[in-house]
Amino acid sequence: xxxxxxxxxxxxxxxxxxxxxxxxxxxxxxxxxxxxxxxxxxxxxxxxxxxxxxxxxxxxxxxxxxxxxxxxxxxxxxxxxxxxxxxxxxxxxxxxxxxxxxxxxxxxxxxxxxxxxxxxxxxxxxxxxxxxxxxxxxxxxxxxxxxxxxxxxxxxxxxxxxxxxxxxxxxxxxxxxxxxxxxxxxxxxxxxxxxxxxxxxxxxxxxxxxxxxxxxxxxxxxxxxxxxxxxxxxxxxxxxxxxxxxxxxxxxxxxxxxxxxxxxxxxxxxxxxxxxxxxxxxxxxxxxxxxxxxxxxxxxxxxxxxxxxxxxxxxxxxxxxxxxxxxxxxxxxxxxxxxxxxxxxxxxxxxxxxxxxxxxxxxxxxxxx
Amino acid sequence: xxxxxxxxxxxxxxxxxxxxxxxxxxxxxxxxxxxxxxxxxxxxxxxxxxxxxxxxxxxxxxxxxxxxxxxxxxxxxxxxxxxxxxxxxxxxxxxxxxxxxxxxxxxxxxxxxxxxxxxxxxxxxxxxxxxxxxxxxxxxxxxxxxxxxxxxxxxxxxxxxxxxxxxxxxxxxxxxxxxxxxxxxxxxxxxxxxxxxxxxxxxxxxxxxxxxxxxxxxxxxxxxxxxxxxxxxxxxxxxxxxxxxxxxxxxxxxxxxxxxxxxxxxxxxxxxxxxxxxxxxxxxxxxxxxxxxxxxxxxxxxxxxxxxxxxxxxxxxxxxxxxxxxxxxxxxxxxxxxxxxxxxxxxxxxxxxxxxxxxxxxxxxxxxx
Numbered sequence: 001x002x003x004x005x006x007x008x009x010x011x012x013x014x015x016x017x018x019x020x021x022x023x024x025x026x027x028x029x030x031x032x033x034x035x036x037x038x039x040x041x042x043x044x045x046x047x048x049x050x051x052x053x054x055x056x057x058x059x060x061x062x063x064x065x066x067x068x069x070x071x072x073x074x075x076x077x078x079x080x081x082x083x084x085x086x087x088x089x090x091x092x093x094x095x096x097x098x099x100x101x102x103x104x105x106x107x108x109x110x111x112x113x114x115x116x117x118x119x120x121x122x123x124x125x126x127x128x129x130x131x132x133x134x135x136x137x138x139x140x141x142x143x144x145x146x147x148x149x150x151x152x153x154x155x156x157x158x159x160x161x162x163x164x165x166x167x168x169x170x171x172x173x174x175x176x177x178x179x180x181x182x183x184x185x186x187x188x189x190x191x192x193x194x195x196x197x198x199x200x201x202x203x204x205x206x207x208x209x210x211x212x213x214x215x216x217x218x219x220x221x222x223x224x225x226x227x228x229x230x231x232x233x234x235x236x237x238x239x240x241x242x243x244x245x246x247x248x249x250x251x252x253x254x255x256x257x258x259x260x261x262x263x264x265x266x267x268x269x270x271x272x273x274x275x276x277x278x279x280x281x282x283x284x285x286x287x288x289x290x291x292x293x294x295x296x297x298x299x300x301x302x303x304x305x306x307x308x309x310x311x312x313x314x315x316x317x318x319x320x321x322x323x324x325x326x327x328x329x330x331x332x333x334x335x336x337x338x339x340x341x342x343x344x345x346x347x348x349x350x351x352x353x354x355x356x357x358x359x360x361x362x363x364x365x366x367x368x369x
Numbered sequence: 370x371x372x373x374x375x376x377x378x379x380x381x382x383x384x385x386x387x388x389x390x391x392x393x394x395x396x397x398x399x400x401x402x403x404x405x406x407x408x409x410x411x412x413x414x415x416x417x418x419x420x421x422x423x424x425x426x427x428x429x430x431x432x433x434x435x436x437x438x439x440x441x442x443x444x445x446x447x448x449x450x451x452x453x454x455x456x457x458x459x460x461x462x463x464x465x466x467x468x469x470x471x472x473x474x475x476x477x478x479x480x481x482x483x484x485x486x487x488x489x490x491x492x493x494x495x496x497x498x499x500x501x502x503x504x505x506x507x508x509x510x511x512x513x514x515x516x517x518x519x520x521x522x523x524x525x526x527x528x529x530x531x532x533x534x535x536x537x538x539x540x541x542x543x544x545x546x547x548x549x550x551x552x553x554x555x556x557x558x559x560x561x562x563x564x565x566x567x568x569x570x571x572x573x574x575x576x577x578x579x580x581x582x583x584x585x586x587x588x589x590x591x592x593x594x595x596x597x598x599x600x601x602x603x604x605x606x607x608x609x610x611x612x613x614x615x616x617x618x619x620x621x622x623x624x625x626x627x628x629x630x631x632x633x634x635x636x637x638x639x640x641x642x643x644x645x646x647x648x649x650x651x652x653x654x655x656x657x658x659x660x661x662x663x664x665x666x667x668x669x670x671x672x673x674x675x676x677x678x679x680x681x682x683x684x685x686x687x688x689x690x691x692x693x694x695x696x697x698x699x700x701x702x703x704x705x706x707x708x709x710x711x712x713x714x715x716x717x718x719x720x721x722x723x724x725x726x727x728x729x730x731x732x733x734x735x736x737x738x
Contacts, residue, residue: 103671104672105671269472272449299442300442300477
């Protein structure tokens with residue numbers, strides 16, 4: 001095998017492929033990147049058995065062939081090479097030389113035979129959306145998946161398609177995040193659970209450009225994302241997702257509108273006084289035209305008045321500040337509207353179109369105040 | 370005590386004062402910052418018993434007084450406040466309120482009585498140089514102090530003044546770094562050992578501007594740096610510094626000149642293949658008009674040819690790459706000149722004026738090749 005590629009081209013492709021390389025694996029071959037060269041294409045392939053990536057590299061092919069190389073060493077070498085043409089060549093024993101200008105590296109590769117091939121997937125009609133939209137939707141929901149592996153379904157996100165509506169949901173037992181967008185076309189109804197890890201890695205690879213599209217294919221057990229020169233294939237999480245519609249009551253007793261950035265900064269300041277171990281809530285005291293935010297902890301106390309526009313009843317309610325911070329950070333609107341019922345019922349942050357809904361459970365103040 | 374200061378002013382001063390706050394101390398009072406307000410001055414004072422800092426804060430004084438506040442909490446609060454006027458006020462029990470716009474923090478302070486006062490130092494004629502020069506000199510030498518506390522002297526730097534020559538030396542047993550500058554005036558001969566930690570912290574505080582000066586005062590056991598609104602006072606390390614002049618032979622058998630940046634990048638690439646635990650050297654094979662750099666390790670091998678201008682004998686010699694990388698990084702010259710004698714004698718990197726000299730001991734190739 002012998003190829004010649006620009007350093008920047010290889011580096012871009014390696015950075016994409018690295019996203020499916022496990023840090024440590026009981027199968028050492030998974031720590032490798034497969035360089036697969038046919039007469040017409042150079043591909044980098046990686047697979048951590050949950051997630052598989054195949055990305056096409058631009059370059060000149062002298063001889064076809066393939067080799068498995070430790071992904072970390074390969075990427076470290078490429079990164080440090082001068083910005084010039086790189087020649088990668090393997091001999092019959094998979095000894096691989098990487099040359100660039102006057103620098104020559106020689107490392108031992110191995111056969112890619114043992115490497116688990118990515119599952120073949122039949123490509124039906126894909127869901128098409130812009131990379132920008134997909135990246136945004138992931139960013140706006142993925143923070144509220146659970147990292148507790150004992151409940152596998154909570155570690156993923158629901159992708160639900162109904163006609164031309166695409167809905168993404170994540171929840172961790174104390175909060176729910178929902179994002180809805182409308183698609184240009186109508187699609188077959190679909191409901192799958194995508195691993196949060198897959199979405200985190202995908203969103204790092206997506207360029208996020210509005211004009212670049214991503215095509216998403218579904219099969220019974222897999223999801224495939226196709227964009228630019230890359231395909232990312234992931235297992236789905238098996239099982240039935242939670243019925244969330246029954247939790248989304250439209251009733252409220254208190255509705256308030258507040259400047260998002262000022263509210264976020266205020267909670268962020270208050271959080272200084274909260275030690276992780278103490279689990280102190282922030283307390284919102286909602287009166288006629290202002291809301292006082294209060295914190296009391298072993299480190300000290302803080303209070304701050306914020307201007308609000310309010311409808312309905314006054315209310316004293318407590319929350320885990322982290323849940324508010326994470327939701328407020330990903331909302332793009334300048335102002336947000338909160339809907340609450342009583343100190344024990346969830347708070348909803350949502351816009352009029354309900355293109356986003358964040359449900360946050362309160363903390364029982366009877367105990368902590 | 371009551372003062373009003375701009376948030377940015379307090380933040381700058383806090384960031385300076387924090388440099389002398391120990392992360393954890395058996396004396397909790399040392400984790401505090403002292404706010405000391407007289408009728409005319411607001412000062413922040415910190416002291417970790419090695420290093421003491423006093424910095425003057427611009428602001429409006431309403432009532433004099435003083436308080437000790439946990440430095441970390443205080444700095445966290447200031448950092449998160451809106452960019453506006455901040456009022457700090459203490460009551461008779463040292464309860465301290467920090468108010469900014471509508472945000473009010475209350476934290477418990479304490480009396481500063483227990484706080485160890487900075488030692489008083491008589492101010493003789495100071496050594497005066499630009500902040501730029503001092504910052505550069507520290508950067509160009511401090512990397513080769515030893516972090517082994519069992520040999521206290523090696524953890525500091527020699528500051529030596531002879532007439533109008535100011536020389537700074539650091540060494541760790543395997544290498545020596547020397548920087549010399551000429552001062553505008555003549556000074557009394559002085560020789561002190563300044564803790565490396567002090568110099569690291571000082572160089573973070575120095576603005577590094579050419580037009581701002583720093584005044585350095587010496588006493589038998591202390592050194593005092595005075596610049597901008599700040600004084601930094603440090604203990605000196607007691608003892609006699611190493612006699613380094615006898616190690617600086619002017620003889621050589623091989624002299625070569627090489628592009629500094631290309632040499633640095635080449636070593637940096639080679640170092641990829643060297644695991645910390647293996648302690649593999651880089652090998653320099655110096656021939657007529659080129660130098661080949663070679664590395665062989667369990668991860669693979671690398672070689673690269675570099676152009677050099679050479680005088681004297683050919684040579685095969687090995688080094689710890691880290692020592693070269695650290696020296697080459699801090700030299701500003703485009704080309705560097707290396708002087709070597711044989712594979713067991715030190716290599717010198719120095720310029721014609723000897724304003725810098727880096728001595729690096731080689732690795733015995735007989736064992737490792």
